[in-house]
Amino acid sequence: MTDEAFGLSIQKILSGDKSGLREIYDEYLEYIYRIVYGVVGRKEDAEDITSEFFIKLWQTADNIKTGGGHKGYMATVARNMSIDFLRKHKREVLESFTKEEEDDIPAYEPVSDSDTEAEVIEEVSLKEALKELKPAEAQIINMKVLSEMTFAEISQTLNIPMGTVTWRYREAIKKLRRYGYYETT
């Protein structure tokens, strides 16, 4: 969606026409949902926050500056809303992660590098491959890949050292490579 088209949609919203919001929704639902899901990591929460994002867009349409970088603006707002949510529910989320980590038994068997190249399992879906990750690793992959967050942001959002973030990310990528997935960036 161009800035002009976005501006027109906002004008419609300001005049009370829901079709303006619908246009933005159709265009950006996936984008916003992906960013939110990447941060909160739970489908139900992501749906709540995404809905809230579009309602907020309607409510604050008169404050939105149109004409430059609207996509980046929306991404930042969505990310901030998600981080706020994560902070509000920090204890609950962290407890669930800790518990999962305690109970977590790696399902994959470590194999040597020479075997890795040969034993790429093409048929395994990404969903199944992600299940092999520890919750903390999966969260970092989500934030990095879906929400397009930087390591510094992830570090500050999760309140863990950046070295830990990068280490966990590399560990996760190593595991995913075994299932034929490789990172592009």
Next chain:
Amino acid sequence: MKQLDNEYKKQIAIELPDLWDRIEAGVDAYEASKHDETATADTVADEIEKTVADDNIEATDNDNKVVDIKNVRRIRLITIGKIIAAAACIFLVINVFRMFGNRNFSFSNGNSAPTAEATDDYYYEASAAEEDVGSAECETEEVCESAEPVYEEELDDLQEEWAGESAALPTAENVTIGEIIYDLERDEPIRDKAIAQSVTIEEKNIPAPSGELLEDIESYCECSEEEALYLYNIISQKGIENIDSIVKYPNEEDNIDGTIGNESYYVYTSDGSIYKVICYNESQPVIVRITRL
């Protein structure tokens, strides 16, 4: 080999929920609540109109004569107004006499309290001089000249006193914003009062951001990526949520500690709040002062 980014995004797209009904319901609820607020405001306005209209009703007095309530109220108001005006005049006259009484005392007795005699003498002299000066029948210049210095000296004395009082008051250039008194010329809080009165939050040992930074933060922030990221984190840690934008203010050359290198920002949140954030970069550890405006 499959590309992780693309595969993951594809999967999210497949599982994408339809949220439109929820969003539409939320929008409708918001509009309904807005409508209710407007309706409440209209009801209040109607009530006010009705009350005003009631002023025009007629009532009967003790003699069962129909009278206009509005007229009765007007008459009462005029009476009350007269009483208040009379009281104000009396108050004014008393104060004028007191003021002149104090002047007389200061000429004659220095810092001690005025006596009744001194006050009476002064009134006598002043009224006598006034009569002489004001009279068209002033016969000699001596009488007129002796009366004038009394008034001039008194006026000078009053002016000096007022000048002293006004010097003790804050200058007209200071203005209070929120809980901080700002000096408009320097655009910075006045030192002592700002420290004492402002709502301050101090952060110690804040680690400077390092590594990768936000790529698209410039789209909503008019300061650099690094600053924005840094600020966002320290501000949100203090419970300020729903940050819409952060605007960097021109660098304040001198801060309250006399050091150089402060950075000021205005943080706007979606609920309409504005916070002023000053980072005292030169202090070690860095002090961040957040003030709600």
